Amino acid sequence: GENVEQHPSTLSVQEGDSAVIKCTYSDSASNYFPWYKQELGKRPQLIIDIRSNVGEKKDQRIAVTLNKTAKHFSLHITETQPEDSAVYFCAAAHILTGGGNKLTFGTGTQLKVEL
Amino acid sequence: SQTIHQWPATLVQPVGSPLSLECTVEGTSNPNLYWYRQAAGRGLQLLFYSVGIGQISSEVPQNLSASRPQDRQFILSSKKLLLSDSGFYLCAWMRGNTEAFFGQGTRLTVV
Numbered sequence: 001g002e003n004v005e006q007h008p009s010t011l012s013v014q015e016g017d018s019a020v021i022k023c024t025y026s027d028s029a030s031n032y033f034p035w036y037k038q039e040l041g042k043r044p045q046l047i048i049d050i051r052s053n054v055g056e057k058k059d060q061r062i063a064v065t066l067n068k069t070a071k072h073f074s075l076h077i078t079e080t081q082p083e084d085s086a087v088y089f090c091a092a093a094h095i096l097t098g099g100g101n102k103l104t105f106g107t108g109t110q111l112k113v114e115l
Numbered sequence: 116s117q118t119i120h121q122w123p124a125t126l127v128q129p130v131g132s133p134l135s136l137e138c139t140v141e142g143t144s145n146p147n148l149y150w151y152r153q154a155a156g157r158g159l160q161l162l163f164y165s166v167g168i169g170q171i172s173s174e175v176p177q178n179l180s181a182s183r184p185q186d187r188q189f190i191l192s193s194k195k196l197l198l199s200d201s202g203f204y205l206c207a208w209m210r211g212n213t214e215a216f217f218g219q220g221t222r223l224t225v226v
Contacts, residue, residue, distance in 0.1 A: 043217040089159060100147045100166025103215050107158035
């Protein structure tokens with residue numbers, strides 16, 4: 001089955017700096033890679049996603065890159081702000097034989113943006 | 116629009132008691148449904164997923180079971196809870212390879 005590894009587990013940056021979170025996946029059939037942000041005690045919310053036919057995607061201060069050959073993808077947050085502080089999860093999904101799909105998450109990164 | 120309901124929001128149960136968490140989805144048909152557990156400060160562990168009525172796939176051996184009696188209903192159960200079953204349980208739905216939507220979560224404390 002799919003195995004998604006995520007690093008680092010905690011990340012502390014100064015406000016205005018950039019933050020980078022990296023993930024690797026094991027199943028070459030995975031073709032959809034979302035990133036979720038989870039604030040304390042709340043449900044995860046999608047912030048950006050990328051599909052396997054794209055190498056990079058950007059949305060304002062957030063960008064994601066994908067290297068299918070190496071099976072890794074990364075989240076980049078620029079000009080970090082205190083409200084970016086949260087736990088971030090990467091995930092990998094693929095279509096299952098017979099229909100349906102499966103979404104496997106990384107272990108999460110606690111990002112803290114300090115003033 | 117699609118919505119997902121999960122209840123209860125919090126639950127305190129004694130060891131050995133049964134469990135039933137319910138999740139329903141509105142505004143879509145034939146969704147893929149998932150149960151995840153999140154231990155304190157940890158990641159999202161996939162427990163079960165379902166691609167259709169009566170179809171359940173289990174990801175990890177455990178004390179829990181899942182059922183899908185209707186297209187948009189997904190139930191997580193246990194006959195006898197263990198202390199290690201404590202955690203934050205999240206139901207999610209996904210249609211194809213698109214965004215997954217999560218329920219509000221159930222914080223289960225087994226005492």
